[in-house]
Amino acid sequence: MTQRGRAVLAAAVLVGAALAVPLEAYLKFGLVLGNDVRVLRQALPVRYFVRDLPVEGVSVADLDTAVSRAFDAWAGVASATVRAERVGLTSASPLEEDGITVIGFALQPDLERTLGATHYTIDITTGRIVEADIFLNSRFDWSVAAGGEPGRFDVESIALHEVGHLFGLGHSALGETERQGSGRRLLAAGSVMFPIAFPPGSLEGRRLRPDDVAGISDLYPGPRFQDETGSVTGRVTRNGRGMFGAHVVAFNLTSGRLVGNFTLSDDGRFAIAGLDPGPTVLRVEPLDDGDVESFLQPVTGIETDFRVTYSPQLVIVPRGGSVDGGVIEVSR
Amino acid sequence: MRLVLTLLVTVLAIAPVLDATTSIPAGVAELAREASLVVLGRVGRVTAVQDPATGRVERHVTVVAERVAKGTARDEVVVVVPGGTAGRYRTVFVGAPDFEPGESVVLFLAPAVRGGWRVLGLGGGVFRVADLAEGRLVIPPPILPQARSPAGASGRIVRGAQAGQLVTVDEFLARVSDLLDRPPARGRVP
Numbered sequence: 001m002t003q004r005g006r007a008v009l010a011a012a013v014l015v016g017a018a019l020a021v022p023l024e025a026y027l028k029f030g031l032v033l034g035n036d037v038r039v040l041r042q043a044l045p046v047r048y049f050v051r052d053l054p055v056e057g058v059s060v061a062d063l064d065t066a067v068s069r070a071f072d073a074w075a076g077v078a079s080a081t082v083r084a085e086r087v088g089l090t091s092a093s094p095l096e097e098d099g100i101t102v103i104g105f106a107l108q109p110d111l112e113r114t115l116g117a118t119h120y121t122i123d124i125t126t127g128r129i130v131e132a133d134i135f136l137n138s139r140f141d142w143s144v145a146a147g148g149e150p151g152r153f154d155v156e157s158i159a160l161h162e163v164g165h166l167f168g169l170g171h172s173a174l175g176e177t178e179r180q181g182s183g184r185r186l187l188a189a190g191s192v193m194f195p196i197a198f199p200p201g202s203l204e205g206r207r208l209r210p211d212d213v214a215g216i217s218d219l220y221p222g223p224r225f226q227d228e229t230g231s232v233t234g235r236v237t238r239n240g241r242g243m244f245g246a247h248v249v250a251f252n253l254t255s256g257r258l259v260g261n262f263t264l265s266d267d268g269r270f271a272i273a274g275l276d277p278g279p280t281v282l283r284v285e286p287l288d289d290g291d292v293e294s295f296l297q298p299v300t301g302i303e304t305d306f307r308v309t310y311s312p313q314l315v316i317v318p319r320g321g322s323v324d325g326g327v328i329e330v331s332r
Numbered sequence: 333m334r335l336v337l338t339l340l341v342t343v344l345a346i347a348p349v350l351d352a353t354t355s356i357p358a359g360v361a362e363l364a365r366e367a368s369l370v371v372l373g374r375v376g377r378v379t380a381v382q383d384p385a386t387g388r389v390e391r392h393v394t395v396v397a398e399r400v401a402k403g404t405a406r407d408e409v410v411v412v413v414p415g416g417t418a419g420r421y422r423t424v425f426v427g428a429p430d431f432e433p434g435e436s437v438v439l440f441l442a443p444a445v446r447g448g449w450r451v452l453g454l455g456g457g458v459f460r461v462a463d464l465a466e467g468r469l470v471i472p473p474p475i476l477p478q479a480r481s482p483a484g485a486s487g488r489i490v491r492g493a494q495a496g497q498l499v500t501v502d503e504f505l506a507r508v509s510d511l512l513d514r515p516p517a518r519g520r521v522p
Binding site: 093097098110113114120125177178179184187287288290291293297299300304306308332 | 358359366386387388414415417420421422423424425427429430432435442444445450452453454455456458460471472473475487488489490491492494495496498
């Protein structure tokens with residue numbers, strides 16, 4: 001890990017200890033402000049505009065409805081408190097810095113593999129989010145068809161992912177890809193926050209998964225979230241030394257639900273919150289199958305040269321509490 | 333007890349920006365085919381520039397070319413990357429790669445619409461190079477077509493399956509050249 005990264009990390013520890021921040025167990029956007037690290041959280045409700053620009057196959061009304069459904073999905077998470085408010089239509093582009101949050105289509109010819117993206121403007125003297133826009137790249141073909149449409153990407157699925165970012169969630173690594181010809185494609189994802197999209201025509205990305213629910217609830221917890229779920233903490237080591245950037249997945253044997261997070265310190269500590277109570281298996285795996293920067297920055301010091309390893313014993317996640325999952329030693 | 337454990341864990345995201353794009357993944361073969369320029373180089377300057385028309389900030393990353401595996405390049409290549417800090421405002425184009433002066437990278441590039449070069453697939457076209465005891469390695473090892481995974485050329489990509497399979501930057505560039513069906517480049521093109 002770079003000295004910069006260590007300094008940032010140290011700042012995070014100190015801030016956490018000094019201010020007694022609540023458990024932050026899902027990957028979120030962080031902002032370095034001097035010696036401080038802040039989690040980006042939106043002031044609620046998020047007030048947004050929809051760009052009044054249609055594309056072939058998707059009218060402005062279609063876009064408006066799909067975006068609204070995406071916000072509704074996040075707002076419908078019972079254990080979280082996120083809310084959004086549609087202000088109206090606008091001719092403003094989501095690519096402009098204008099102080100308002102705009103969601104809509106925009107042509108980004110240089111982004112030949114990016115379906116959509118969220119970007120923020122932040123006042124670095126205060127940490128305030130000045131605006132956060134989402135664009136859907138109109139160089140691709142889009143659809144809002146209820147059953148999906150071959151050759152076209154689903155607006156609601158991509159909007160659902162990007163709205164998760166708008167609220168402050170980072171990427172989840174719960175997904176699996178395969179080689180296909182000279183490229184790759186997504187086989188399965190355990191989270192809409194997995195950074196790789198399903199192929200055109202798929203509607204798989206329209207449904208929030210337990211990992212998403214845990215993440216948004218951890219960031220904007222409802223009054224009963226911490227009482228009704230549990231968490232697990234632990235360490236991942238290699239040759240006895242803590243390891244940064246390992247992906248840790250909690251699998252509940254009763255509910256079958258998966259929730260993931262990463263080791264986010266040099267001593268290899270991790271925390272996963274929002275778990276169903278009950279017997280749980282922990283699996284540690286390297287981020288060696290894709291763009292590490294998609295999950296963590298800086299990437300220097302992230303180890304990916306080890307084999308998948310399971311916790312030596314089951315952990316029993318308590319309701320309303322936390323369990324120590326112990327140390328998981330990995331090796332090449 | 334929970335509060336105590338809470339204080340022991342470090343769970344804040346550690347960076348000013350994380351990726352927030354939804355993307356279509358690219359394999360190395362696709363990147364090699366689509367790139368106009370594939371270059372091994374060392375990052376020099378990183379300069380933030382604000383577009384007066386939109387207010388958006390982009391970074392101009394100067395990369396000193398060491399070897400060119402595809403295309404032609406002068407000694408320095410300027411890569412345009414969205415996002416950056418101008419004055420008190422930071423434009424965070426989440427998904428764009430971060431570059432540190434002095435680091436070595438292999439970049440798969442295409443011409444940017446407004447001049448300069450852009451990275452294919454945002455971060456997907458960036459491969460970091462580290463000088464380690466085992467050699468000058470690409471970290472993490474790139475997922476190459478065929479051979480490099482027990483899953484085979486068309487199977488699932490299994491995390492951890494590449495453990496211990498080190499890929500030097502020379503091997504990587506040679507594979508890229510193989511994919512392009514031409515001999516490896518020997519040096520920078522003036």
